[in-house]
Amino acid sequence: MRPVDPTTTPAWGRLTTLAEGFTPDIAGWFDAQPTRTDDYSFTAGDLYVDLSKNLLTDEVRDALLDLAEQTGVAQLRDAMYAGKHINVTEDRAVAHTALRRPADDALTIDGEDAVAAVHQVLERVYAFARAVRSGEWTGVDGQSITTVVNIGIGGSDLGPVMAYEALKPYVADGFEARFISNIDPTDLGEKTKDLDPTRTLFIVASKTFTTLETLTNARGAKAWLLDALVKAGAIDDTDEAKRDAVAKHFVAVSTALDKVAEFGIDPANAFGFWNWVGGRYSVDSAVGTALAVALGPEAFAEFLEGFHTMDRHFAETDPAQNVPLLMGLLNVWYRNFLGAPTHAVLPYAQYLHRFPAYLQQLTMESNGKRVRADGAEVTYDTGEVFWGEPGTNGQHAFYQLIHQGTQLIPADFIAFATPTWALSDVDADQHELFLGNFFAQTKALAFGKTADEVRAEGTPEHIVSARVFPGNKPTTSIMAPALTPSVLGQLIALYEHITFVQGAVWGIDSFDQWGVELGKAMAKDLGPAVAGDEAAIAAQDPSTAALVRYYRAHRR
Numbered sequence: 001m002r003p004v005d006p007t008t009t010p011a012w013g014r015l016t017t018l019a020e021g022f023t024p025d026i027a028g029w030f031d032a033q034p035t036r037t038d039d040y041s042f043t044a045g046d047l048y049v050d051l052s053k054n055l056l057t058d059e060v061r062d063a064l065l066d067l068a069e070q071t072g073v074a075q076l077r078d079a080m081y082a083g084k085h086i087n088v089t090e091d092r093a094v095a096h097t098a099l100r101r102p103a104d105d106a107l108t109i110d111g112e113d114a115v116a117a118v119h120q121v122l123e124r125v126y127a128f129a130r131a132v133r134s135g136e137w138t139g140v141d142g143q144s145i146t147t148v149v150n151i152g153i154g155g156s157d158l159g160p161v162m163a164y165e166a167l168k169p170y171v172a173d174g175f176e177a178r179f180i181s182n183i184d185p186t187d188l189g190e191k192t193k194d195l196d197p198t199r200t201l202f203i204v205a206s207k208t209f210t211t212l213e214t215l216t217n218a219r220g221a222k223a224w225l226l227d228a229l230v231k232a233g234a235i236d237d238t239d240e241a242k243r244d245a246v247a248k249h250f251v252a253v254s255t256a257l258d259k260v261a262e263f264g265i266d267p268a269n270a271f272g273f274w275n276w277v278g279g280r281y282s283v284d285s286a287v288g289t290a291l292a293v294a295l296g297p298e299a300f301a302e303f304l305e306g307f308h309t310m311d312r313h314f315a316e317t318d319p320a321q322n323v324p325l326l327m328g329l330l331n332v333w334y335r336n337f338l339g340a341p342t343h344a345v346l347p348y349a350q351y352l353h354r355f356p357a358y359l360q361q362l363t364m365e366s367n368g369k370r371v372r373a374d375g376a377e378v379t380y381d382t383g384e385v386f387w388g389e390p391g392t393n394g395q396h397a398f399y400q401l402i403h404q405g406t407q408l409i410p411a412d413f414i415a416f417a418t419p420t421w422a423l424s425d426v427d428a429d430q431h432e433l434f435l436g437n438f439f440a441q442t443k444a445l446a447f448g449k450t451a452d453e454v455r456a457e458g459t460p461e462h463i464v465s466a467r468v469f470p471g472n473k474p475t476t477s478i479m480a481p482a483l484t485p486s487v488l489g490q491l492i493a494l495y496e497h498i499t500f501v502q503g504a505v506w507g508i509d510s511f512d513q514w515g516v517e518l519g520k521a522m523a524k525d526l527g528p529a530v531a532g533d534e535a536a537i538a539a540q541d542p543s544t545a546a547l548v549r550y551y552r553a554h555r556r
């Protein structure tokens with residue numbers, strides 16, 4: 001399937017014309033169309049999604065839906081769900097949706113029954129999680145495990161840590177998960193310094209099992225564990241005792257089980273997945289093993305059901321009601337026609353504090369591309385910068401720029417009616433104050449405050465303009481009853497599909513990530529220079545050589 005150049009479609013032309021004469025007037029649109037809220041509010045699974053405070057009119061929506069049709073978004077979606085090789089630069093299927101299909105579904109990918117394979121691995125992950133949680137799986141000295149430490153980076157870290165933080169109230173008492181990702185040795189040091197080695201289990205998660213950061217940290221963790229066990233008198237200082245300790249304190253998650261064995265982890269203690277799962281789409285595979293242990297298999301199964309609910313919505317819902325489709329198209333409207341370079345995601349839920357960081361990999365590694373899937377250079381903007389922080393913290397930091405700055409920054413606001421934290425009466429009032437802020441911000445952004453309103457408050461004329469809020473700042477409000485495992489799965493899948501829609505319209509391959517390779521290779525090549533080889537330093541460009549020399553001169 002060759003990608004369409006979207007700029008050649010009639011819908012792109014129509015949107016260009018609409019953008020030229022576009023005068024945002026959210027307040028006026030609400031006045032003129034009393035049904036606007038209903039017309040632009042949708043449900044997808046447990047999510048209530050209100051698009052009515054966006055810079056969206058019926059004409060724009062219709063043209064965007066035409067654009068989706070003319071660029072073949074639905075066909076590409078169907079090809080993805082069918083396990084076709086839509087990741088063309090790596091010649092791979094893109095089948096993360098298969099990870100959450102129920103066991104009685106069937107899908108053949110590359111000649112294999114993918115759903116059966118998924119459920120076989122899930123059963124092993126669940127059995128492992130049950131054994132750890134019940135105390136049946138013990139460390140070397142027979143004590144149960146109380147801390148699992150996930151070692152991974154990128155997709156093998158951001159999803160698990162985000163979901164762990166989001167679902168903290170579901171973590172079993174007395175149990176903890178930690179996450180080591182950065183090759184900065186302080187990450188490993190900080191995360192292990194107060195750990196009891198006899199009660200710690202490491203999960204080394206790496207799709208490729210070649211990632212420098214992860215393998216370096218895994219080696220460091222192994223050294224720390226064995227040293228600490230010997231010092232604690234839990235094992236003898238012999239190779240056999242150490243091998244036994246690794247078997248009890250290390251498991252792995254990877255698509256490359258041969259490399260897991262080379263590293264010294266018994267393949268019996270490894271959980272596999274497949275090259276048709278992209279790293280940034282893998283939290284719902286065995287990469288989520290730390291979650292299955294910390295939250296329990298039942299909660300993990302609910303998490304997967306949430307994803308599947310959104311997958312079905314995306315596959316089966318009429319385009320005009322299809323939330324991921326509409327949100328992805330809106331992002332295209334803002335990016336390509338109204339010139340928005342960034343997009344904010346603002347969860348009003350402290351538990352979602354890692355959600356924007358997670359979305360940054362999902363969206364920007366997927367859609368940060370400059371050529372189409374057929375290799376032709378794009379002539380239009382692609383992936384916008386995603387960023388954000390939980391409200392209300394962000395309100396006291398960067399919202400000023402959203403309200404009164406010169407850039408258009410579309411923003412998604414996310415909130416939950418009932419907190420998962422058990423509230424006292426006092427906390428309940430506080431929760432209402434919190435949600436009051438959520439409602440107030442989208443209202444202020446949409447409707448602003450005019451100069452006349454500012455004057456009517458008795459404001460001196462010379463500061464009136466500084467106190468005007470222009471309004472017409474677009475927001476999407478997403479609400480759900482509570483942040484449950486299922487709702488989190490729905491939210492993640494929503495953003496996966498939004499990302500897909502944008503990439504499909506742009507005709508790019510959203511599933512490769514060649515852009516991260518050059519820096520990785522250069523980091524390896526720089527090894528001798530960093531270690532002080534003068535010839536290697538001199539061979540660098542002048543700036544890099546000066547930086548390396550600065551390091552050599554100042555290290556202690």
Ligand code: F6P
Nearest residue numbers: 154155156206207208211279516
């Ligand atoms: O370098 C980028 C990347 O390949 C991501 O796409 C991936 O999620 C991350 O590195 C980690 O890769 P792995 O799971 O193979 O260790």
